[in-house]
Amino acid sequence: MTTPTKLLLLNSSILGDNGQSRGLAEHFKRRLAARGDVQVTERDLVAEALPHLDGTELASWMVAEDERDAEQRELAARSEAALAELFDHDVLVLAVPLYNLGIPTQLKAWFDRVLRAGKTFRYTENGPQGLVEGKRAIVLTARGGQYAGTALDSQTPHLTHMLGLMGITEVDFVYAEGLAMGDRHREASIGEARQAIDGLVARL
Ligand SMILES: Cc1cc2nc3c(=O)[nH]c(=O)nc-3n(C[C@H](O)[C@H](O)[C@H](O)COP(=O)(O)O)c2cc1C
Numbered sequence: 001m002t003t004p005t006k007l008l009l010l011n012s013s014i015l016g017d018n019g020q021s022r023g024l025a026e027h028f029k030r031r032l033a034a035r036g037d038v039q040v041t042e043r044d045l046v047a048e049a050l051p052h053l054d055g056t057e058l059a060s061w062m063v064a065e066d067e068r069d070a071e072q073r074e075l076a077a078r079s080e081a082a083l084a085e086l087f088d089h090d091v092l093v094l095a096v097p098l099y100n101l102g103i104p105t106q107l108k109a110w111f112d113r114v115l116r117a118g119k120t121f122r123y124t125e126n127g128p129q130g131l132v133e134g135k136r137a138i139v140l141t142a143r144g145g146q147y148a149g150t151a152l153d154s155q156t157p158h159l160t161h162m163l164g165l166m167g168i169t170e171v172d173f174v175y176a177e178g179l180a181m182g183d184r185h186r187e188a189s190i191g192e193a194r195q196a197i198d199g200l201v202a203r204l
Contacts, residue, residue, distance in 0.1 A: 014106075060076040098155060141176065
């Protein structure tokens, strides 16, 4: 028997089941289910929101594991759980709404827990080197307006660089754009995004 591919799906819409990025993620899951050889772990980063990273939590990472007090253990566990889950999967799928020209703060809070020197990347004389090997990522974006390919698309470079810092350089983006630009536009755009998802699932 072949080992199933393990896929970690992270939702970050504040609109829950009504989120368009969640709709894309659901389509993705339906297509995966038809394949039957991919095991999905799904997280809702809004329902299980991590707080903003602060200095006290950051300091807990610097204390040796066996020297942490109860509070430091609890704080360090946030990042450790996110890291363990990331390393335990083969494919990372991010369902990403565009809010105020950026990624949701809840998703940023997740990246703040996994982008850690010595854990997911290290500094070398030649610059940072990613330590997360053999993984790929797929980003499903949902946007009210149209930005892909323009200087106003802040998400694509930001996510590409954060994933790349960890060593995840194989990244595919699916764009559902113009969702606030009328029904016809929205439906066409979602249809195209779903087709792009079908192609990606077929090549997983
Ligand atoms: C708080 C908020 C901020 C938004 N900011 C933008 C924006 O800056 N640009 C844009 O094109 N659409 C913006 N939108 C529209 C969203 O991108 C659109 O509703 C998209 O479907 C969000 O993904 P979701 O449905 O998965 O939550 C915003 C929506 C919300 C709720």
